[in-house]
Amino acid sequence: MTQSEPTDREFAHLSQQGDHGAFSRLVRRYQDRIYRFILRMVGSHDEAIELTQDTFIKAWQALPEWRPEAEFRTWLFRIASNMALDCLRRRKVVQFVALDENYDVSDETGNPETLLRTKQRLRALDLALGRLPHDQREVVLLRDVEDMSYAEISATLRINEGTVKSRLARAREALLAYRKRENA
Amino acid sequence: MKSESDCPRTEQLSALIDDELAAEPREDIASHAAVCPLCGPLLLELTEQRALMHSLAGTRPGVDLGPEIERRLAPRPRPRPRPAEGSWWRGWRLAPAGLAAASVLATGIYSGALLTAGAGIAVARPTAMAAFDPVPPGGICVGVPSCYSRGR
Numbered sequence: 001m002t003q004s005e006p007t008d009r010e011f012a013h014l015s016q017q018g019d020h021g022a023f024s025r026l027v028r029r030y031q032d033r034i035y036r037f038i039l040r041m042v043g044s045h046d047e048a049i050e051l052t053q054d055t056f057i058k059a060w061q062a063l064p065e066w067r068p069e070a071e072f073r074t075w076l077f078r079i080a081s082n083m084a085l086d087c088l089r090r091r092k093v094v095q096f097v098a099l100d101e102n103y104d105v106s107d108e109t110g111n112p113e114t115l116l117r118t119k120q121r122l123r124a125l126d127l128a129l130g131r132l133p134h135d136q137r138e139v140v141l142l143r144d145v146e147d148m149s150y151a152e153i154s155a156t157l158r159i160n161e162g163t164v165k166s167r168l169a170r171a172r173e174a175l176l177a178y179r180k181r182e183n184a
Numbered sequence: 185m186k187s188e189s190d191c192p193r194t195e196q197l198s199a200l201i202d203d204e205l206a207a208e209p210r211e212d213i214a215s216h217a218a219v220c221p222l223c224g225p226l227l228l229e230l231t232e233q234r235a236l237m238h239s240l241a242g243t244r245p246g247v248d249l250g251p252e253i254e255r256r257l258a259p260r261p262r263p264r265p266r267p268a269e270g271s272w273w274r275g276w277r278l279a280p281a282g283l284a285a286a287s288v289l290a291t292g293i294y295s296g297a298l299l300t301a302g303a304g305i306a307v308a309r310p311t312a313m314a315a316f317d318p319v320p321p322g323g324i325c326v327g328v329p330s331c332y333s334r335g336r
């Protein structure tokens with residue numbers, strides 16, 4: 001008989017009581033997701049690494065105020081979103097963020113030609129994402145990359161679901177337009 | 185022939201691919217897109233783009249951030265366990281301290297009364313009892329032999 005993995009809520013509750021081990025499990029569960037979200041918000045691998053660490057440190061400090069009614073994942077992404085936005089504000093570059101040139105966007109395997117084509121498409125997509133306003137970019141990332149529902153995005157960003165729906169549609173339209181322009 | 189104004193907004197098509205529409209509008213929009221030369225291709229593009237976006241989920245930092253984060257965590261003081269409110273034992277535990285406080289208070293009041301009222305207290309003694317005093321009537325002290333008549 002196998003024991004089921006503890007839920008986020010259980011780990012978060014233990015972390016609230018000062019359990020470093022439980023918090024480390026949450027870090028390992030979410031570090032990739034937080035990193036890739038922040039990476040595409042700020043466009044720099046080094047800054048994304050630093051901000052991911054800061055997000056978890058901030059979460060640790062704020063955990064005593066966390067209430068079990070709030071889903072841990074949305075609560076954590078809210079912190080990450082604020083971290084990314086603060087970083088963009090400090091840089092005074094909120095509109096356009098391009099990924100580092102030397103950053104490898106995919107770890108897919110396949111024949112070299114397919115791999116190259118996939119990389120090119122993903123790089124073009126990343127470039128188009130970087131041109132989106134940050135509020136549209138974060139909505140489309142949370143929906144299409146992190147698979148959050150409209151209700152979860154609404155809770156994460158503290159905006160209503162109608163705004164999520166319209167912002168997401170605008171983001172997708174803009175992305176299509178940028179990509180078509182790039183291909184033309 | 186249908187015009188472009190009959191088409192649902194992109195917002196509805198976008199919500200359709202996310203399965204975030206109620207049953208009725210979902211069926212209406214899906215059946216419209218199936219025949220519309222404008223909405224059909226747009227729906228396909230949105231769906232393809234969403235799949236491409238999803239492939240970005242493979243991005244990883246390439247390093248485990250756990251040890252560095254754990255090193256930076258400040259220790260959090262554990263809350264001390266408290267006994268249940270209204271426990272009968274809690275009251276009894278205070279008894280020794282209460283008794284000590286009461287005895288200190290009583291001693292203080294007694295000493296205070298002696299100091300303030302002691303000078304004014306005169307013990308009335310009957311004159312007949314003076315014969316039993318260690319100092320004879322008219323004597324000054326007990327121990328000095330010159331004070332006594334020695335039976336002469």
